[in-house]
Amino acid sequence: MTDLSQPPRKARPTQSAELAAAYQPGEVEQRRYAQWVAAGHLNADAKSDKPPFAIVIPPPNVTGSLHVGHALDHTIQDSLIRRKRMQGFEALWLPGMDHAGIATQNVVERKLAAEGLSRHDLGREKFVERVWQWKAESGGAILGQMKRLGDSVDWSRERFTMDEGLSRAVQTIFKKLYDDDLIYRAERIINWCPRCLTALSDIEVEHTDDEGELVSIRYSDEIVVATTRAETMLGDTAVAVHPDDERYKHLIGTEVELPLTGRRIPIVGDAHVDPAFGTGCVKVTPAHDPNDFEIGQRHGLPSITMMDERAIITVHGPFQGLDRYEARPAVVAALREQGRIVAEKRPYVHAVGHCSRCKTTVEPRLSLQWFVNTGPLAKAAGDAVRDGRTRIEPAELSKRYFAWVDNMHDWCISRQLWWGHRIPVWYGPDGEVVCVGPDDEIPTGEGWRQDEDVLDTWFSSALWPFSTLGWPEQTADLAKFYPTSVLVTGYDILFFWVARMMMFGLYAMKDKDGRSAVPFETVALHGMVRDQFGKKMSKSFGNVVDPLDWIDRFGADATRFTLARGANPGSDVPVSEEWCQGSRNFCNKLWNATRFALINGAHTDGDLPTELSPIDRWILSRLQHTITEVDGYFEEYEFAKVCDSLFHFAWDDVCDWYVELAKPVLTGDDQAAAERTRRVLGHVLDQLLRLLHPVIPFVTDELWCALVGSGAAERKQGKAEGDTSLMVAAWPAADPALIDDPAEAELETLQRVVTEVRRFRADQGLKPGQRVAAALDGLAGAGIAAHEPLIRFLARLDAPGDGFAATGTVAVAGGVTVSLDTRGSIDVAAERARLTKDRTAAEKEISQATAKLGNEGFLAKAPEQVVAKLRERLATAQADLTRIDAALAQLG
């Protein structure tokens, strides 16, 4: 608030705010955020009497930096938090980061690789040290970026999934689950990434349709099997056929020689086999295929692990030491040599799993791992949403949630990584297995060792809503803020994260009555940010938006508004630079409107005047509707509509009409009327800025402080001047007494008259500044007689003087006729064209309405209001037609 471009024209002595001619976000944002932090506005108080409203942030990866998806996610959360804070809630937005096990380990391993080292060169301890070191150096860049965005998070409560308290929470719940037999260790087929060298859970595997080659191998004269993974035949321990398949029934129980190995394997009957698919014979490799494992279990077959962790063939023979992709053609070639390939390979598209981290093809692998028995947990997670204890917004997405929790497989939680929470289980020299809680003694002595594996990253994330509040201690934070109010995240991690928080929250937490407590009351899901054509953002396509770039160029508010304005619940959010420019323009519009108001002495002191002009009553009425609308949209997480509603109220109603209508009053001779308008204008802007603050906090705070005169109201309450901020101002409440339908109708008519005259002028090629003499008829009938001066002001019409002759006529719905003296400049052809167009429209209206009103069924069944409205439309159109015809006749 420095640069003064124009001296205030009629500034009152107490109003000394001076605004630059255009909004400059950079300086304002930095200064405002520092003030918010210093004033303590971001911190929540667990001991306050205010009702709680809490959001835990979806913790970004410690490796991450702010991308446009975060910007969307955070804008939504910040908007919710800021509004609730203004509404008088004790609002807590808790920030933090996720250690992101496999992702972070990969990043650090890549850095090591650049030095020619592997993690094994360092050893476990040194490697983990390196990760912590790296985290300290570059981790948390995103936290600084969150400040640029304006996130009003409580920095005093920042958490990290690997910090001491959260590690304690992890160990506590692991022990509890273990004791409840909900965690077990077993040898199962799991998804194995041969590059990351670790097990993966089902949802860490991405399926794509890949092209493979199907080869048919003859095991015997009668048995032919087809496969896309020929090398796995080395691990076959059976061939399966359908028990009722007439072709093979007689072979069940017999044996066949497995080519290349000399091993004899049984033929088993299993209903899993589809006789209609392929030859109806399936090779069974229990150690490398989940189906085959099941078959093996049912028939007591041995499992032969024929590949190691890196997918290198381990079985003895000519293929030993070959990679799976080298072995595949080699095996096929050897089989062909023996005449075992009956059908040449043919292309075959089938679903193949890939590691979601590195895209390497996943190798199913028999392996000893830890699992969570998800059955009872998933049931509870589903029920909590089914019975409404947790609400998913938009509700349609709950179908996906149910589909997933109702069909959940057990969750493989052990990872063969070094970065993460180490599994708190010790193995003794005599086969003892001891699960150790946080306060238990760790077994010592010869031969005891801890499990080498760490837990899936999502295991600790699943505890986030309560571990961050201090659990397992019974903290004040936990008592005050759990269950959290709403969880905001993208629909893409509904399964990864949301469902698991539900499972663990319900399992670990109890409410006052001892019943399971949900981790959050509402899940508000948003979509993915896309480009202006709805395309996914990708580096290779070059359409990625960097929010920090936008913040630099257009401001944080513009960036936030652009994202919020596209955020329809659960839908993807398209954005583009042009739209961000538009948002920047909107911020500037607010800036200039407030600047205009201050220059003209608008203020917020004292009560609203009791004596109000129709124009004041109109804008105040519109304001009440806007408040109600915005409140409703906020409650429904309809951020696009919040923005749209405020955008139109601010730009159309306030700037384009109210400010223009106020100009003659402010500069007029009636000092009392001018003073009333200054007060109303101040009030409208005050309320508007409050309503916009949750979405665009910086510019609104800056303007509001200028408008309220450095916090006069707050000073009265004895608060220090530096504390003044819109952040802690009250959220507007609609006042039904200010709703004024007659005033709204009146202004609507006024606007129509002005717009029609402007249209006439534009059609006639009259310069905007050119004054035209005109006679106005029918104003009284339309109830706007008092506004004749305003209409003349806005439409630039002079009073008819001597020798006035009407040459152009504007017929406006509502019975108003404006006759203009446009001699010398009237374009008869254009005028006739304009009138003819209006005539056509009126005729169409008449014929439509007449047809409908002549329909007996319509009259009998349509609601009274609809019929009445239609009658009114018909009458209006008929009146219009008469006036248009008269004007046309006059034109000749």
Added chain:
RNA sequence: GGGCGUGUAGCUCAGUGGGAGAGCAUCCGCCUUACAAGCGGAGGGUCGCAGGUUCGAACCCUGCCACGCCCACCA
């Protein structure tokens, strides 16, 4: 293979039974003393296709077409 969703103006999207809307883009005219990051005006749509229900359908039902997403252990 199963499930969910979408199709409305050039682009992105609102609009769940009674006069087709917004932003951006386009065209015309304006530096009208808050704002050219602006002001005024205009053009533009068989609401995917075909049936059905209804006095009345962008909206409800059926089928088809085209996209998109999620889930999935048929070799």
